[in-house]
Amino acid sequence: MSTPMRSSECSPFTNVVVSSMRKLYPEALADKSFDNTGLLLEAPFDKSRIQTNSALLTIDLTTAVADEAIKNRNSIVVAYHPIIFRGLKSLTFADSQQRSLLRLAQHGISVYSPHTAVDTVPDGMADWLCDVVTGNFKHVQQTPKATITSCASTMYSAPSYPEAPIPAVQAQTSEAPAPGPGPAHTRSTIHPSPPASIPEGFESAGAGRLVTFTEKQSLTTLIDNIASGIGLPGGIPIAIPQGQSVDDISIRTVGMCPGSGSGVLLKGDGELPDLLLTGEMSHHEALAATERGSVVISLSHTNSERGYLRSVMQPKLLAEVKQQWDAAFQDSAKTVDDLKKFDGVPSAAVLQIRDLYKDQGDVVVSVSETDRDPYGIMIWRGN
Secondary structure, three states: OOOOOOOOOOHHHHHHHHHHHHHHHHHOOOOOOOOEEEEEEEEOOOOHHHOOEEEEEEOOOOHHHHHHHHOOOEEEEEEOOOOOOOOOOOOOOOOOOHHHHHHHHOOEEEEHHHHHHHOOOOOOOOHHHHHHHHHHOOOOOOOOOOOOOOOOOOEOOOOEOOOOOOOOOOOOOOOOOOOOOOOOEEEEHHHHEEHOOOOOOOOOEEEEEEEEEEEEEEEEHHHHHHHHHHOOOOOEEEEEOOOOHHHHHHEEEEEEEEEHHHHHHOOOOOOOEEEEEEEOEEEEEHHHHHHHOEEEEEEOOOHOOOHHHHHHHHHHHHHHHHHHHHHHHHHHHHHHHHHHOEEEEOHHHHHHHHHHHHHHOOOOOEOOOOOOOOOOEOOOOOO
């Protein structure tokens, strides 16, 4: 009887997920001037743990998400935001994030972060925001999700958190006309990636997107599109130039960047788009933008990001992982057959890897059920 496989390397399934992420979202496209992307935690593989061939997608790797991954026996967590941003001088249980990393490593669960690589790629998070603002997808009708069911306040409701609907049409590629139910428009990249860093097939990569409508659209129509696209939040913060009314504003151009996008959208002294759509923008930046004639919609940081995981990343990653996993299984089976054909004896490690492809179930890529933006919206009961 062979002993359980223990290794100084991560699981074969984790390797396939990492390879798939790097193919879909090349790390060369991440902004390395500040970002920390890639395989941040490589947990050693131990077959005796009987983990599933599954990956968990999340925006933030919180304690709740770590608990979820451990309960699911996932092999890897793909966390959009890096849980390690700066150098660590220690790893202790005193810090909640470090505690999550230690617990995940103990359970053999690795962590990969793509962050700004997802923002910049064609068909990435910025292009998904284009689909949101143009209404260029069908979605399942939903109501706001209240994760706190009761509230003692007599004036305000319990906080509600948007739960992104599932589009039937995925994001369109940047620089191409966008077909579908949305109004006619073109898309372009605001700040193209440096040519030296762009892999083949990703030539339109870059930070931010600019949508230009063929005909002007009412601001209220775009607000409805945005609300539906991110899951009907309890409220949408909006800044408009003084002296103007939301009902009277028409929009030709929309600049958008997921997350904290002011550094992308406000860069330079040129004319700003009619509408700036992002996750967060400071008071003074929003004030400056409205003084220059633009409307600003700030969705709350991760509400401008989370819907992409379920609507685009999950199906794309699942398809790629299945393809690579099936190929890896075929290679391992062929290795065993070739050794037997030439009177060789497959090693225990080779046999265990072959069996691993069969024993741990179907490939699964799921989206976290516990991940959410820290900010909820409490609605005045008198409204």
